[in-house]
Amino acid sequence: xxxxxxxxxxxxxxxxxxxxxxxxxxxxxxxxxxxxxxxxxxxxxxxxxxxxxxxxxxxxxxxxxxxxxxxxxxxxxxxxxxxxxxxxxxxxxxxxxxxxxxxxxxxxxxxxxxxxxxxxxxxxxxxxxxxxxxxxxxxxxxxxxxxxxxxxxxxxxxxxxxxxxxxxxxxxxxxxxxxxxxxxxxxxxxxxxxxxxxxxxxxxxxxxxxxxxxxxxxxxxxxxxxxxxxxxxxxxxxxxxxxxxxxxxxxxxxxxxxxxxxxxxxxxxxxxxxxxxxxxxxxxxxxxxxxxxxxxxxxxxxxxxxxxx
Amino acid sequence: xxxxxxxxxxxxxxxxxxxxxxxxxxxxxxxxxxxxxxxxxxxxxxxxxxxxxxxxxxxxxxxxxxxxxxxxxxxxxxxxxxxxxxxxxxxxxxxxxxxxxxxxxxxxxxxxxxxxxxxxxxxxxxxxxxxxxxxxxxxxxxxxxxxxxxxxxxxxxxxxxxxxxxxxxxxxxxxxxxxxxxxxxxxxxxxxxxxxxxxxxxxxxxxxxxxxxxxxxxxxxxxxxxxxxxxxxxxxxxxxxxxxxxxxxxxxxxxxxxxxxxxxxxxxxxxxxxxxxxxxxxxxxxxxxxxxxxxxxxxxxxxxxxxxx
DNA sequence: ATGCCCGATGCCAAAATGGCATCACCTGGA
DNA sequence: TCCAGGTGATGCCATTTTGGCATCGGGCAT
Numbered sequence: 001x002x003x004x005x006x007x008x009x010x011x012x013x014x015x016x017x018x019x020x021x022x023x024x025x026x027x028x029x030x031x032x033x034x035x036x037x038x039x040x041x042x043x044x045x046x047x048x049x050x051x052x053x054x055x056x057x058x059x060x061x062x063x064x065x066x067x068x069x070x071x072x073x074x075x076x077x078x079x080x081x082x083x084x085x086x087x088x089x090x091x092x093x094x095x096x097x098x099x100x101x102x103x104x105x106x107x108x109x110x111x112x113x114x115x116x117x118x119x120x121x122x123x124x125x126x127x128x129x130x131x132x133x134x135x136x137x138x139x140x141x142x143x144x145x146x147x148x149x150x151x152x153x154x155x156x157x158x159x160x161x162x163x164x165x166x167x168x169x170x171x172x173x174x175x176x177x178x179x180x181x182x183x184x185x186x187x188x189x190x191x192x193x194x195x196x197x198x199x200x201x202x203x204x205x206x207x208x209x210x211x212x213x214x215x216x217x218x219x220x221x222x223x224x225x226x227x228x229x230x231x232x233x234x235x236x237x238x239x240x241x242x243x244x245x246x247x248x249x250x251x252x253x254x255x256x257x258x259x260x261x262x263x264x265x266x267x268x269x270x271x272x273x274x275x276x277x278x279x280x281x282x283x284x285x286x287x288x289x290x291x292x293x294x295x296x297x298x299x300x301x302x303x304x305x306x307x308x309x
Numbered sequence: 310x311x312x313x314x315x316x317x318x319x320x321x322x323x324x325x326x327x328x329x330x331x332x333x334x335x336x337x338x339x340x341x342x343x344x345x346x347x348x349x350x351x352x353x354x355x356x357x358x359x360x361x362x363x364x365x366x367x368x369x370x371x372x373x374x375x376x377x378x379x380x381x382x383x384x385x386x387x388x389x390x391x392x393x394x395x396x397x398x399x400x401x402x403x404x405x406x407x408x409x410x411x412x413x414x415x416x417x418x419x420x421x422x423x424x425x426x427x428x429x430x431x432x433x434x435x436x437x438x439x440x441x442x443x444x445x446x447x448x449x450x451x452x453x454x455x456x457x458x459x460x461x462x463x464x465x466x467x468x469x470x471x472x473x474x475x476x477x478x479x480x481x482x483x484x485x486x487x488x489x490x491x492x493x494x495x496x497x498x499x500x501x502x503x504x505x506x507x508x509x510x511x512x513x514x515x516x517x518x519x520x521x522x523x524x525x526x527x528x529x530x531x532x533x534x535x536x537x538x539x540x541x542x543x544x545x546x547x548x549x550x551x552x553x554x555x556x557x558x559x560x561x562x563x564x565x566x567x568x569x570x571x572x573x574x575x576x577x578x579x580x581x582x583x584x585x586x587x588x589x590x591x592x593x594x595x596x597x598x599x600x601x602x603x604x605x606x607x608x609x610x611x612x613x614x615x616x617x618x
Numbered sequence: 619a620t621g622c623c624c625g626a627t628g629c630c631a632a633a634a635t636g637g638c639a640t641c642a643c644c645t646g647g648a
Numbered sequence: 649t650c651c652a653g654g655t656g657a658t659g660c661c662a663t664t665t666t667g668g669c670a671t672c673g674g675g676c677a678t
Contacts, residue, residue, distance in 0.1 A: 052675040361644040
């Protein structure tokens with residue numbers, strides 16, 4: 001369908017080297033080189049700046065590279081859509097999400113889909129929020145579960161969940177009966193912290209949390225969510241999370257969630273984002289529907305087993 | 310840059326005939342035919358259904374055709390953006406608009422741009438509102454001035470203007486001193502009507518207006534806005550419009566605008582729509598900025614010379 | 619200074635594309 | 649009913665495009 005030069009410039013840009021791009025493309029470097037030279041001649045502007053040890057895109061090149069990648073990605077989606085016409089839902093859905101959603105909401109949704117559609121693939125992006133923001137701005141994820149940010153204009157929020165950040169603890173903890181808490185009230189008790197606390201909050205919220213966090217008695221610091229859960233369950237300390245990651249434990253009374261009063265933290269909601277242009281793709285629709293269901297279930301869980309009576 | 314087959318299938322779909330497409334492409338029909346056959350073989354699905362007197366796209370074909378057109382259009386925009394890097398703002402901006410905006414807002418904005426950027430081209434689409442909706446849904450216009458409709462999710466509303474539909478008349482008309490009017494109050498006086506009244510209103514509003522309009526004493530019915538203006542100015546009858554098309558006349562006191570009380574009609578606002586994905590294109594930005602300025606100016610005009618004291 | 623890796627280029631083979639003539643088929647009108 | 653004029657498909661050939669290989673000249677790091 002598409003001219004080879006699209007793949008060529010994509011790879012060349014990725015490696016910053018014509019020869020290495022040619023290598024991964026299983027093709028002679030001269031062929032790749034010539035395609036680029038021809039394209040530059042056709043456009044009338046250099047697309048890559050020749051530096052000693054390779055090439056680097058010019059501003060014009062950036063445009064062309066983006067166009068090439070957009071085109072190839074759109075072609076991939078087109079193929080997927082065509083294949084879906086004959087009932088074969090396959091292809092890959094890219095999902096960006098916060099860790100909380102990876103614990104319960106996302107796995108349940110994926111599980112319910114995986115059974116019915118064995119050919120459906122998912123790519124879940126677990127990364128730093130700054131990269132999330134970058135991905136969202138670039139429009140790469142098809143679906144995302146993130147703290148609500150209206151600046152992602154290419155995405156529509158199709159569901160949301162009031163998920164105040166709060167304190168997770170055992171029901172027999174001294175603070176478990178409170179209806180709300182401040183960070184300073186927690187400072188007299190041992191707490192556990194995700195080793196990458198910025199994973200949980202938007203950049204504006206990080207600062208306050210980290211600032212207050214510095215005064216906290218952090219008895220455990222880990223990047224393992226599993227260990228974290230075990231530690232909190234065994235009474236090792238408090239945890240700071242939205243209730244979303246602990247729906248099951250809260251419902252069964254195993255753990256308790258008490259919201260924090262700090263306004264900036266409490267104001268955060270989790271949203272289900274769908275890329276506007278791809279919302280009609282069958283595979284995306286399936287996932288969105290499954291996630292919506294989980295959002296509804298989570299909301300009802302939070303209502304029935306409120307953060308504290 | 311792009312494989313010829315993109316242009317081929319575009320034209321074939323446009324004409325519903327391989328031979329005629331080949332003709333307009335100045336190429337042998339066999340070449341076009343073969344490209345399509347090859348593509349179908351590569352995808353594994355027929356893209357066109359062969360009917361006796363030509364071809365018709367299959368559902369899979371519709372997807373591919375749309376992809377091809379999107380790709381070519383995006384490539385065009387990419388070329389434009391690259392050219393803009395060297396300070397040469399050119400290219401074509403597609404604008405969809407209601408007639409009212411064509412009278413004052415749009416011409417002024419275009420005029421101010423045409424002087425500074427002689428290479429900038431505009432394509433203004435004047436058509437039935439159903440086609441407008443279709444165009445907007447297909448995401449073809451880059452910029453649009455339309456009655457606000459939140460369903461156009463690919464577009465962002467960057468400016469709006471409270472523009473209640475009302476009655477336009479000479480200041481010495483018996484109704485000119487009123488602060489508001491109903492359609493029935495107008496029925497005792499001669500009125501003028503645009504021959505295509507649906508051009509002015511969203512489909513949901515059309516019905517009421519036309520229904521009431523049937524009882525009006527329509528002394529003049531024309532599709533010429535110029536004649537319309539002359540007729541109202543010479544006292545031939547009332548006109549039903551937003552004030553937007555009559556800003557100059559209202560400001561100078563030549564004409565008067567009295568809003569209608571009918572709720573559905575009065576609730577309409579005019580919005581400046583920009584396609585989300587193309588808002589950053591220099592040419593689009595220029596036009597949006599110029600139109601925004603005109604929106605502001607129009608809003609101030611409406612405030613200073615209110616529809617009636 | 620000397621390898622080493624880079625992109626550019628000349629030469630040739632291979633592949634893709636296009637043009638022409640022709641075939642088989644469908645459709646609409648005598 | 650049949651014929652005329654249209655359609656897409658296909659075989660054959662010329663042209664164009666693309667790719668592979670060897671090689672050149674030039675930066676860059678050791």
